[in-house]
Amino acid sequence: MATIDDALAHSATSPYSQRILDDVVSTDTIEEIHENNERLYNQYFIVEKIGQGVFGRVYKAHDRKKGDAVVAIKVCKRHNIEEERMSQLRRNNPLPRSKGKARLADNLQAAEIRIRKEIAIMRKCNHSQIVRLYEVIDDRSQEKILMVMELMGGGEVKWRDEQSHQPVLRLEQIRRIFRDVTLGLEYLHYQGIIHRDIKPANLLWTADHKTVKIGDFGVAHFSRTLRIASLKSFGATEAQIQAAAEAVEDSILQDPSDLKRTVGSPVFAAPELVCDMPDTERGPDGDPRTPVTPAVDVWALGVTLYCLLFGRTPWNGQNQWQLYSLLGSEDFTVDPTMGSDGIQTGGRQHAHGDRTEGGMVVGLLEKLLEKSRKKRITVSEIKRVPWVLHGISNVDEWLATTSPHAPYASSNKSSSKANANKALPPINTQAPPKKQGYWATFWRTLVRLTCHTDVEDYSPLHTNPRVSEKEKAVK
Numbered sequence: 127m128a129t130i131d132d133a134l135a136h137s138a139t140s141p142y143s144q145r146i147l148d149d150v151v152s153t154d155t156i157e158e159i160h161e162n163n164e165r166l167y168n169q170y171f172i173v174e175k176i177g178q179g180v181f182g183r184v185y186k187a188h189d190r191k192k193g194d195a196v197v198a199i200k201v202c203k204r205h206n207i208e209e210e211r212m213s214q215l216r217r218n219n220p221l222p223r224s225k226g227k228a229r230l231a232d233n234l235q236a237a238e239i240r241i242r243k244e245i246a247i248m249r250k251c252n253h254s255q256i257v258r259l260y261e262v263i264d265d266r267s268q269e270k271i272l273m274v275m276e277l278m279g280g281g282e283v284k285w286r287d288e289q290s291h292q293p294v295l296r297l298e299q300i301r302r303i304f305r306d307v308t309l310g311l312e313y314l315h316y317q318g319i320i321h322r323d324i325k326p327a328n329l330l331w332t333a334d335h336k337t338v339k340i341g342d343f344g345v346a347h348f349s350r351t352l353r354i355a356s357l358k359s360f361g362a363t364e365a366q367i368q369a370a371a372e373a374v375e376d377s378i379l380q381d382p383s384d385l386k387r388t389v390g391s392p393v394f395a396a397p398e399l400v401c402d403m404p405d406t407e408r409g410p411d412g413d414p415r416t417p418v419t420p421a422v423d424v425w426a427l428g429v430t431l432y433c434l435l436f437g438r439t440p441w442n443g444q445n446q447w448q449l450y451s452l453l454g455s456e457d458f459t460v461d462p463t464m465g466s467d468g469i470q471t472g473g474r475q476h477a478h479g480d481r482t483e484g485g486m487v488v489g490l491l492e493k494l495l496e497k498s499r500k501k502r503i504t505v506s507e508i509k510r511v512p513w514v515l516h517g518i519s520n521v522d523e524w525l526a527t528t529s530p531h532a533p534y535a536s537s538n539k540s541s542s543k544a545n546a547n548k549a550l551p552p553i554n555t556q557a558p559p560k561k562q563g564y565w566a567t568f569w570r571t572l573v574r575l576t577c578h579t580d581v582e583d584y585s586p587l588h589t590n591p592r593v594s595e596k597e598k599a600v601k
């Protein structure tokens with residue numbers, strides 16, 4: 127049996143860690159070593175289990191090649207019997223799809239399709255409010271696929287006290303979380319990605335509890351149509367739009383089979399997904415079976431805000447069907463106070479343009495929890511809502527620097543096909559990072575050359591590059 131030292135010696139010469147994020151369908155090796163109750167996956171030394179989802183376990187680990195930097199590793203299994211059974215059932219009622227699409231997906235089992243899609247979507251993302259994927263270890267001969275990610279040391283956003291069921295966050299904290307998630311969602315929608323599972327449990331704190339990032343892309347959907355529409359709405363040039371349209375090469379991203387399922391948590395599901403709605407509220411192309419648009423994320427963001435404010439969900443039923451029935455027919459109510467600091471809401475009725483804290487929050491909830499998806503506010507509009515902007519000293523500067531299109535707008539290289547689909551680098555408004563040592567620089571350069579992708583330093587001290595110094599003062 128190989129020892130941990132053997133594995134480290136092997137990993138020093140193996141190319142797997144240099145081939146980061148470049149090719150999801152990989153033949154890389156994964157070596158799993160168990161010794162003295164210690165476990166090592168390649169160069170990653172497992173410290174402890176930090177999360178358990180339906181689809182995988184998440185561990186905290188040390189990266190022995192990078193000075194024991196901490197990472198999170200999600201370990202997923204290629205096969206999931208329950209998922210495969212459901213997939214078999216769905217195959218009896220397939221959605222029509224364009225010729226030549228989803229060939230790769232046809233040859234894979236349901237669980238593996240989902241994992242590959244999650245990876246492909248995370249690979250497209252490079253933003254300070256999105257959990258960053260660093261490396262994928264995918265050994266075809268083994269059952270496990272590993273996703274090495276940025277460690278979110280602060281864990282999930284907790285929204286209520288389990289005993290008293292009261293909110294646990296102050297209104298100012300809620301505003302900052304909401305703002306972070308809005309920026310992350312704006313970026314996702316700009317990239318053509320609909321998350322489909324926005325809820326407090328998928329919002330993760332950095333260790334210093336200053337920033338929240340969106341995680342868990344297990345049911346996210348990529349839409350080329352949305353990507354092009356978003357580029358247009360941000361005033362992209364024809365060349366940029368054309369390049370983006372041609373650049374989606376990953377067939378797993380174009381597989382529409384995930385739209386057949388209603389996914390996500392019922393409490394956070396938008397009415398157009400689960401209620402009997404008029405046809406005009408259905409899918410974007412008149413397809414009643416695919417009402418999956420960015421508006422579903424906005425609704426879930428509204429339910430999330432409500433949970434953080436009041437420590438309860440807006441609609442509650444004895445079962446799922448009762449919940450959906452209430453969702454379709456009843457309006458939401460608000461409690462007399464919000465947040466753990468008990469700020470007055472002033473009730474549901476407010477005069478138009480009421481600038482009290484209660485008036486602004488209730489007004490925002492109304493825009494987010496609008497039952498008609500066509501009338502619902504968009505994430506780019508949310509960024510301009512006074513309650514969200516409160517405390518930002520230079521609003522114009524903040525809007526400009528946080529725009530997901532900003533790097534394109536200011537770059538004349540952006541018309542190239544390669545750039546069009548590449549995850550956009552964050553805008554760095556901070557002082558340049560401290561000079562790296564020789565080996566750190568060597569590895570980073572090697573990774574860049576091998577992967578043709580920007581790899582960020584994942585030191586735990588790495589802070590949010592999009593947040594301006596002025597906004598940091600607010601925080």
Ligand SMILES: Nc1ncnc2c1ncn2[C@@H]1O[C@H](COP(=O)(O)OP(=O)(O)OP(=O)(O)O)[C@@H](O)[C@H]1O
Pocket residue numbers: 176177178179180181182183184198200257275276277278279281282327328330341342343344
């Ligand atoms: N990068 C990370 N850093 C720290 N903790 C994480 C990270 N990613 C996930 N976790 C923790 O692990 C848990 C499970 O992860 P995740 O939600 O990605 O798995 P899943 O199987 O897709 O879950 P779900 O059952 O919600 O679909 C999360 O709720 C979170 O607490």
